[in-house]
Amino acid sequence: MKVKNRAAKSSLLMAMPMYVFTILFTFGPLIYMFALSFMRRQATWGVINEFYAGNYLRILEPVFSGVFAESFKLALITTFFVTLFGYPFGYFMAKLPPKHKNRAMLLMIVPFWTNSLMRLYGWIIIFRSNGILDSVLIALHLSEKPLRLLYTYPAVVVGMVYVLLPFMIYSVYSSAEKLDWSLVEAARDLGASKTYAFLTISLRLTMPGLLSGIILTFIPSMGLYFIADILGGNKVALVGSIIQEQLLRARDWPFAAALSVALMAATSLTLYLYRRITRSEDLEGLV
Amino acid sequence: MEALLQLEGIEKRFGDTEVLEGINLTVGKGEFITLLGSSGCGKTTTLRIIAGLEVPDGGRVYLSGKDVTNLAPDKRDVNMVFQNYALFPHMNVAENIAYSLRLKKVSKADIKTTVKDALDLVQLPGYESRMPNELSGGQRQRVAIARAVVNKPKILLLDEPLGALDLQLRRQMQKELKRLQTALGITFIYITHDQEEALDMSDRIALMRNGHFEQIASAEEIYNRPKTTYAAQFVGGANIIKGTVKYLKSENAVIEVSGGEIEAKTRGAQIKEGDRVTAAIRGENLEINPASETYSGLAATVTDKSFSGGMLRITARLADNTEITCHRQGIDCQYAAGDNVKLALKDAGAVLVDLEGGI
Structure with missing residues (x-):
């Protein structure tokens, strides 16, 4: 018993730096931000140290609540497409023979070595009028005039899906790789069609990966604003871009903080509801 | 004896390796036949071809006289007990056993009684709501057997079903499998690398080596009159x-x-x-x-x-x-x-x- 206690003590001691780090750099700023959101801005710079709930009331103004709705919609659309493409990709990647599996994994990871901003600028070259996409489509006679996709909503969705897809693929992949293929064979042997076996066995057993993939996609896509900035011009306004604007240009830190808190609350609420609906106990420690 | 299953010149290659070199086998109704051989001799591949989980590169498979060579596994009246049991980890014992019954749209009440009977048969009464990870190796084995026989297949394929069990449990399960086979009257095709198990349980033994049969005969025949040096040494040394x-x-x-x-x-x-x-x-x-x-x-x-x-x-x-x-x-x-x-x-x-x- 004594030995066990000592072991527990020493492991607590070892974990100390992690606790200190988390408190200093995660909870600290969060509390500061929360406090800030209840203050009033000063006319030029800085904040006035008094309680003020007006920031939150301002969010309810249609201009801002509309942006919230817009962000939510984009996050849903993004998550939908990421799931649509990412699940089969990750699932079939896990079924490849080991040699090809590693190669596919490498192909997926290599783009990560380049900054995602750089990669998004690549999409500008593809999307801009008379860019690569237009030239190819016109050359193939699939389109007669340039589509002018850059700075449109679809371009933003493509960018979002492009950036977030690997998270879903990897998440599904790690789940599907653990799937014991003989279970699917057993299901087939017991009379299940390919579809039924997939639905009752494969999909059910890779559900943790799919769910964490959805969360890994949905949360960032609520906050990602630089994709909309780069590929959407000023046409698609998201919560993230408004926070940035309030913080850096309008210099209204309290309002930016209030928007951030509201965004966090909205995301947390969505996750909570999602968890309630899917009643999922196995999110692999993500939530 | 009525021929239930016929393998005719079955060939199978994986890449450059020839796993089955054109084997022939006829299995009768109600027979307990053992495919005996050391690992890599092709016995599991043979079983998977019978189950439809593998398509042969040459030869035909006949089940009750019907050519089923290219028939999908779910369309065959054959069930398999997998080596690792392959119980569905997210379903409890009853749901595992009922999997094939649900597919056949059997009524809920009938499913309940059938599952109960199946559990009685494998001597695990009252285990309906247990999850597979709460069971011991021997119990999982029994559930896997119950799941495979609940559908009343013509043939039950068993891929080294006792391989993961300790010696004492093995001997006990051997007796029980034999009892089950007699009770159900189903044809058993049983795989093992254990010659004692084969000699003890089977009506006939098909001794396999490097993708062909060395000898197919009763235990007594193989023991007393082995055809080849390999058969003489592998069975009974x-x-x-x-x-x-x-x-x-x-x-x-x-x-x-x-x-x-x-x-x-x-x-x-x-x-x-x-x-x-x-x-x-x-x-x-x-x-x-x-x-x-x-x-x-x-x-x-x-x-x-x-x-x-x-x-x-x-x-x-x-x-x-x-x-x-x-x-x-x-x-x-x-x-x-x-x-x-x-x-x-x-x-x-x-x-x-x-x-x-x-x-």
Whole structure:
């Protein structure tokens, strides 16, 4: 018993730096931000140290609540497409023979070595009028005039899906790789069609990966604003871009903080509801 | 016996490796047949081809006379007990067993009684709501069997079902499987690499080696009259002696071997004086005597002895270095390593193997 206690003590001691780090750099700023959101801005710079709930009331103004709705919609659309493409990709990647599996994994990871901003600028070259996409489509006679996709909503969705897809693929992949293929064979042997076996066995057993993939996609896509900035011009306004604007240009830190808190609350609420609906106990420690 | 399953010239390759070299097998209704062989001999592939989980590169599979070679596994009246049991981890015991019944749209009440009966059959009553990870190896095994037989398949395929169990449980499950097979009247095709298991349970044994059958026969036949050196050694570990035919004597041949001569059954094979032949002798068919004029037999020198399973195994070496092992009951033994002895053949305990045209 004594030995066990000592072991527990020493492991607590070892974990100390992690606790200190988390408190200093995660909870600290969060509390500061929360406090800030209840203050009033000063006319030029800085904040006035008094309680003020007006920031939150301002969010309810249609201009801002509309942006919230817009962000939510984009996050849903993004998550939908990421799931649509990412699940089969990750699932079939896990079924490849080991040699090809590693190669596919490498192909997926290599783009990560380049900054995602750089990669998004690549999409500008593809999307801009008379860019690569237009030239190819016109050359193939699939389109007669340039589509002018850059700075449109679809371009933003493509960018979002492009950036977030690997998270879903990897998440599904790690789940599907653990799937014991003989279970699917057993299901087939017991009379299940390919579809039924997939639905009752494969999909059910890779559900943790799919769910964490959805969360890994949905949360960032609520906050990602630089994709909309780069590929959407000023046409698609998201919560993230408004926070940035309030913080850096309008210099209204309290309002930016209030928007951030509201965004966090909205995301947390969505996750909570999602968890309630899917009643999922196995999110692999993500939530 | 009515032929239920027929394999005709089944071939299978994985890449450059030829796993099955055109095998033929006929299995009758209600039969318990064992595919016996060491790992990599192609027995699991054969089973998977019968189940439809693998499509052969050549040959046909007939089930009740119908060609099912390219039929999907869910369309075959054949169920399999997987080596690792393959129980669905997210379903409880009842749901596992009911999986195939639900597919057949059996009513809920019927499912409940069928599952209960199946659990009674495998002696796990009341285990309906347990999850697979709450069960022991032996219990999972039983659930896997219940799940496979609940559908009343024509054939039950068992891929080394007892491989992961400890020895005591193995012996117990062997008896139970045999009981189940009799109770259900289903044809069992059973895979094992354990020759004792095969000898104990099967009506017939199909001994496999490198993608072909060495011998397909009853346990008794394979044990007493192995066709090949491999069959003689794999099943029951017989002694192999090479020699030259001295003369023929009715159904037997007298063979000159190192240290003397022995008489072996020819099994009707066409052999003549002077032929080089191979004979198999079971250890229990040899008697060991002191090397004196009073005893006849092969002159040998004791090299080793060991005791296990109530049986004493004395190993002796002939002049040409052929090792011969004699079995006898009890632990008492007056011989020690280095003693000169004579090995006498009891009855007609030797049989010629590796013959062309013999039975």
